[in-house]
Every structure is written in structure tokens, then in C-alpha cells.
Amino acid sequence: MGAAHLQRGVFMSETQRFNLPLIAAAQAQKHITHNEALIRLDRLMHLALVSRSLITPPTAQEGEAYLVPNGASGVWAGADGQLAFYEQGSWIFTSPVIGQTAFVQDEGCHLIFDGTSWLLPETPTTSETVLAQGALGARSWHKVIEADLSNLSGGSVTAPGLIPNRAIVMCVSTRTSEMVQGASSYDCGILGKQTNLVAIWVLLLAAAISE
Incomplete structure (x- = not known):
């Protein structure tokens, strides 16, 4: 059965992407071509x-x-x-x-x-994701920042530069990976501005504590 479509002077019997049959002008039994196209679409979509x-x-x-x-x-x-x-x-x-x-x-x-x-x-292969951006370059973005602090001692330790200026902190998490001596818990927050960032109080598991 012949079916043709004129595109840029070239007669085509099928679409270019999914090869769906096209109905020709004055074609007899158009329903056959139409149903065949529907069947192919049903397979591929x-x-x-x-x-x-x-x-x-x-x-x-x-x-x-x-x-x-x-x-x-x-x-x-x-x-x-x-x-x-x-x-x-x-x-x-x-x-x-x-x-x-x-x-x-x-x-x-x-x-x-x-x-x-x-x-x-x-x-995503990077730690930064742009959420929205304006025509003039202003943007809102989400970024994951990590730091590995080791060989810690004393009552507190500062990790400078982790939070960029004017940033909005959505969440903070910590993970203890080595044995801790002499402490059963610790806080995580902004030094001297604990009210600006809700401090995290962490209860260390007994398996990670050496008295």
C-alpha cells in the first residue's frame, strides 16, 4: 500500500524518527495505515x-x-x-x-x-547545584561542603572557611570515625554564635569511647 508525504519536494512514506506510516492523499483503506501507525507508537512510547x-x-x-x-x-x-x-x-x-x-x-x-x-x-558529578538564575547572573544555588578534621585535642576545634559569607545553612551533620577519649558528647555550631546555627549535640556510642 502506498502512502506519501511531501516534505521539501521529497515524497516520504514514513516519518523520519519512528518510521510511522503516512497516509497518502486519496488513499484507499486509510484505516490500515492509521492503525499500523498507532501500533508502532504503542510499542515505542x-x-x-x-x-x-x-x-x-x-x-x-x-x-x-x-x-x-x-x-x-x-x-x-x-x-x-x-x-x-x-x-x-x-x-x-x-x-x-x-x-x-x-x-x-x-x-x-x-x-x-x-x-x-x-x-x-x-x-550530578559536582557538589554544587544551581536552583535558579536570573537574566543578569544572580543565582540561588545549593552546595555541599565537607571537611575532615583529624588529630583533634582540647575543648574545641575550629574549621575555618566552611560556611561562605551570607550563606543560608540548611543542615549540618557530623560523623565520628575514630576512637574518642574522655568525652561522651560534643556540639557542632558556629563559634561564639551558637544562636545563629542550631547546635548539634551528639551522644557518642560506647563503642567509640575510651575513658
């Missing part, structure tokens, strides 16, 4: 993959989808990297497109196709 690690084609249920791994066998042989859909008792293969996303059910993760590989969504 909000893609849910049962698995991406099975080498041997499973006994699948109608409508299930899989990502064929390298070295697959049986009817999946030669379909490495393609999406396999089980429909009406047979497998239909489709190549993924750049930017396509999928949820892998047996791993519980989302993936993004970059044109070559399926990747996990990017996570």
Missing part, C-alpha cells in the same frame, strides 16, 4: 523492557518488549542492540533512536539511548 540481559528468547507474553543483548541466539540471532516486541506469536525488531528512554523492569532502572549505547541518566 513510554517503553518498558522486561529485560536487557536474556541471550535466549524467552516464552514471552503478548506485547512484551526486550532489548536484545550482544550474542543472542535463536530468532534473536543477528538482532544485537535492537528492541524485540512479541506480537501475535512472533518477534518484531525495531532499532532504537537517539534520546529514546526505557524502563528495565528486572533491574528497576531507567535508561537513555545516546545513539550507540543505553546509559543511566546523568547524576
